[in-house]
Amino acid sequence: RMASPALLMRVVASAYSVAEKAATIVRNVMATGDLGIVEKTGANDLQTKADRLVQMSICASLARKFPKVTIIGEEELSTDEVSEELIEDGHCEEILKKACPAQYSGIKEEELVIWVDPLDGTKEYTEGLLDHVTVLIGIAYGGKAIAGVINQPYYNYEAGANAALGRTIWGVLGIGAFGFQLTEAPAGKHIVVTTRSHSSALVNDCISALNPDSVIRVGGAGNKIIQLIEGKASAYVFASPGCKKWDTCAPEAILHAVGGKITDMHGNSFQYNKEVKHMNSAGVLATLRNYDYYASRIPNTVKQSLVP
Numbered sequence: 001r002m003a004s005p006a007l008l009m010r011v012v013a014s015a016y017s018v019a020e021k022a023a024t025i026v027r028n029v030m031a032t033g034d035l036g037i038v039e040k041t042g043a044n045d046l047q048t049k050a051d052r053l054v055q056m057s058i059c060a061s062l063a064r065k066f067p068k069v070t071i072i073g074e075e076e077l078s079t080d081e082v083s084e085e086l087i088e089d090g091h092c093e094e095i096l097k098k099a100c101p102a103q104y105s106g107i108k109e110e111e112l113v114i115w116v117d118p119l120d121g122t123k124e125y126t127e128g129l130l131d132h133v134t135v136l137i138g139i140a141y142g143g144k145a146i147a148g149v150i151n152q153p154y155y156n157y158e159a160g161a162n163a164a165l166g167r168t169i170w171g172v173l174g175i176g177a178f179g180f181q182l183t184e185a186p187a188g189k190h191i192v193v194t195t196r197s198h199s200s201a202l203v204n205d206c207i208s209a210l211n212p213d214s215v216i217r218v219g220g221a222g223n224k225i226i227q228l229i230e231g232k233a234s235a236y237v238f239a240s241p242g243c244k245k246w247d248t249c250a251p252e253a254i255l256h257a258v259g260g261k262i263t264d265m266h267g268n269s270f271q272y273n274k275e276v277k278h279m280n281s282a283g284v285l286a287t288l289r290n291y292d293y294y295a296s297r298i299p300n301t302v303k304q305s306l307v308p
Contacts, residue, residue: 006100008107008139008147008172011066013091015114015137015149016170018061021088022054022135023153023166026119029053030130037126044197046122051075054118054135057086062137065089068109070274073116074246092170101174104146113140113274115249121220123197130154132196134222138249140272147172148250150222169226171257182258183231184289189213193224193233198242206239206265206302210294221284225251228288229258235294236286239265239302243280245272255286262286265298265306282308 005013029035029050036049055073060082062071117136119125124132131154139147148171155167171177185191192212195203196219207215216233218224221243227233249272252262263269264282283306287294 005096006105006107007109008104008112008141009096009098009100010091011062011069011112011114011139012147012149012170012172013093013095014062014065015139016092016095016168017090018058018088019135019137019149019151019168020166021061022058022118023151025053025057025086026050026125026133026135026153027165030125035126044123046126047075048119048122048126050125051119051122052077053086055116056082057088058116058118058135058137060086061088062114066109066112070113071116072113072246072274074118074244095170098175101172103174104141107141111141113272114138115140115246115272117222117246117250120222120247124219129219130157132219132223134220134226136222136246136250138246138251138253138272140249143271143273143276145249145252145256145270145272148253150226150250150254152226169254171254173253173257175257177229177254177257180226180230182229185228185231185234189234191216191233191235193218193227193236195238195240195242198240200240202239202302202305206298207237209299209302210235210237210297221247222251225255225286228260228286229255234287234290236284237294238284239298239306240283241279241281241306243284244278245270245276245280246278248280248284255288258288260286260288261291263295264308265303266308267295268308282306
């Protein structure tokens with residue numbers, strides 16, 4: 001008889017199904033035409049009915065199965081009874097078939113922290129830039145991002161009415177990442193992906209200093225990491241405080257699982273233990289390859305203005 005799968009693999013397998021359910025909720029809210037938008041801190045910091053329902057669905061579904069895991073979500077919501085139709089009980093069999101890396105096989109529930117961004121790229125969602133939107137579930141152990149799930153609810157949405165909509169990317173350190181075609185950016189090209197709706201003088205000065213061949217401005221941290229792993233961009237550069245731990249945890253795990261690197265502007269790695277502050281206040285620098293090339297070109301003026 002096969003030993004029952006390790007806790008980590010069960011959590012990732014459940015997170016996969018939970019993310020697919022989340023994608024259905026995101027699409028359903030959009031289809032009703034009533035997004036229920038509220039401003040949190042201003043016009044660039046929005047929350048929709050999708051953010052709220054998806055977070056309730058993800059957190060309640062995972063908490064029911066893994067009651068001792070710490071789950072931290074972006075939205076501040078009351079933890080009242082969540083309606084049963086939001087609960088996802090399934091899991092991905094394919095993930096359970098993979099062997100858990102030895103260093104994670106003894107993990108206990110109370111040692112895991114799950115960082116949830118129910119809808120990364122909310123501003124873009126409200127503007128109809130649907131391919132920017134992702135659902136992020138990141139899994140941390142010992143303060144490190146070790147596994148993650150990124151769902152793109154609208155992947156393929158421009159491919160016509162019969163195209164299969166949406167996809168789920170997942171990864172675990174020591175196993176790899178799946179659900180996409182790993183591609184490197186064109187050799188010798190310096191293509192920088194950065195923020196679309198949170199630009200600033202500092203953000204732009206930093207990019208100019210890198211002298212890129214081209215700059216892609218898109219919403220969502222999950223979407224930017226996908227640009228890196230699919231070879232559309234060579235570096236993700238964000239010289240500003242705005243990004244939070246739930247934005248980077250799942251993307252970091254997937255990027256690291258395929259040999260990439262993500263840090264703040266000073267080269268510090270992110271910490272994901274439950275006590276950590278939520279803001280990544282020293283910005284984000286990420287690459288699939290050639291991290292040192294970009295890191296060595298970040299101006300000191302930029303570093304000095306971003307305090308970890």
